[in-house]
Amino acid sequence: MTAIFKREFRSYFNNILGYIFCAFILLFAGIYTMAINLKSGSANFEYVLGNMAFIFLIAVPILTMRSIAEDRKQKTDQLLYSLPVSMTEVVMGKFLAMIAVLLIPIVIVGLYPLILSAFGNVNMFAAYGTLLGFFLLGSCLIAMGLFISSLTDNQVVAVIASFIVMLLNYFVGTLADYLSYSPNATFIAFTVIIVAVAAVLYYMTKNSMLAVIVAAILEIFLVIIKVSNSDSLYGLFPRIMDKISVFERFYNFPNGMFDITTIVYFLVITAIFLFFTVQSMEKRRWS
């Protein structure tokens, strides 16, 4: 794993991507620090991070696009498959290399509150708590990007798909506000999701029986809930959508809440996408 980590990390700085990523984050950190802290004389560094979270939408897909897609394109994935390492090690090596790249601007940005504290009273706990949240948000998005990169051998497809997925994730909280809160709306939304799950299941296993049975079980379950306790469905779907957004979750930190559940949430999402990535790499061997 360390070998893969070292190779990946070095490769980000052998080409321009690593520099672009770091420069991009530092540029925006600088602009926002300037505008919020220096120009308006505020000591709240957490607002800087809260405002600049959206730049991950552009920076992370650029960082993650080549991680696995490039291997597949150059056929170096065959090397990884034939070397005596497990896929988990390969994926972890690649992931940690990107985390290490992310840590470079994070560490530099981490100096800003110290500099600011020379001129005023900075709430260090809020600033560094938010920085931790910012870092975890970044690693969460990197895991997503890594997974998307493992699905294709085309970097351009990877970068666009990652961007769209993250953009949807960014807006999903806002979209949720426009949805109907009625139990019927939630019922319909879940039915659509069940059909989609069945379709994906069929696509992956080519087993129509399995897909239909799974869909039927889920649908029956849903109907039972609907009939027995219709109120429990009230506003459930919009609430879930609101919770899905990793960005919405992150805003807890700049709002002054050091939320353990959010930290756990970020770690779980990261782990899930890393797991998916490993599975996606393993699956390639079977196709």
Place this chain on the structure above:
Amino acid sequence: MTVYRVYDKGYDNILKGMKKMIEVKGLTKKYGNHTAVSNLSFTIEEDQVYGFLGPNGAGKSTTMNIITGCLSATDGTVAIDGLDIYENAVDAKKHIGYLPEIPPLYMDMTPMEYLEFIAEVKKVEKSERKTQIEEAMIETGIKNVENRLIKNLSKGYRQRVGIAQALVGNPSVIILDEPTVGLDPKQIIEIRELIKNLGKKHTVILSSHILSEVQAVCDKILIISNGKLVACDTPENLESLFAGTKTIKLTVKGDSGNIDPILNNIPEIRNIRYKNNGEKTMVEITTDKESDIAEKIFFAFADARMPILRMTEETATLEDIFLELTSIDKDVDIETENTDDESVSEEYEDHEEYNEESEEPVKEEEAEDNDGNI
């Protein structure tokens, strides 16, 4: 077509004394409805050079990818030095150095950096790393380009870096998928020399669709066609077994419909192939080497009042064997096919025929092998 099965259970036992490096059993790989490899079984012994021969799309790369764990099989098992490639993947892969069809190189590294990376992943002891990399570079002749970026190297050098990569870690089996494709003649000769040298210390498997190459470097040849193993033996044995047959080429005035009944009366004939050319027909007859049937053929045609315009005799070369073994219809199961050849041959416009007798020698051989080892 001759039913030729050198490979059988008895064959394994003959070589029982040698250590089995790779054991492949009942390997099958399906891509949707397409079967790339079907029920392939063979054993690879220590310290020999094996040639995997077959036409394009025969399943060579698929088989190699499965052996090295890059691809999973639909069915069947692969054991490397007794370790299953799926269950003990990491340990099994330590025994293998693999060069895929396209050398898996990181373009942004120098050969030195690349080999250091490989050595680290293969968990070569730190103290040994330098010497192993050095050795691999000297053996493949890339010492002079060690600090140039791989993306700036020529195809030949990239191929060598790929081979060096397979050598690092000193694996007992080295698998090379078409190692000489795209190289110039001088490089090809150098790579062949290299492979021969490797064969002294390692078990080497290389795939190729070029016969002369396999003949030049390999101790054993595995011929694979349409995902099936059709032969496995030393080049000399393959030749001598097939030298047991000879080909008589005739040019006869008349068409195959008339010629067929005449030749059917000659029992020594193993196999007939026709090619119509206007009012003339070219006939290719395969027969045992010992039987002298030229005279019989001549009189048979003379009796039927059909003129033979030309008659020549040829003994089989490895090239012919290869062509013969690999020109089998996809749907024909070689192992079971022996009598109902009619349907197959018609499809191919090649009228092929089996003579019961041609089966006998092979069968006897099998029996002997088995007896000898009980």
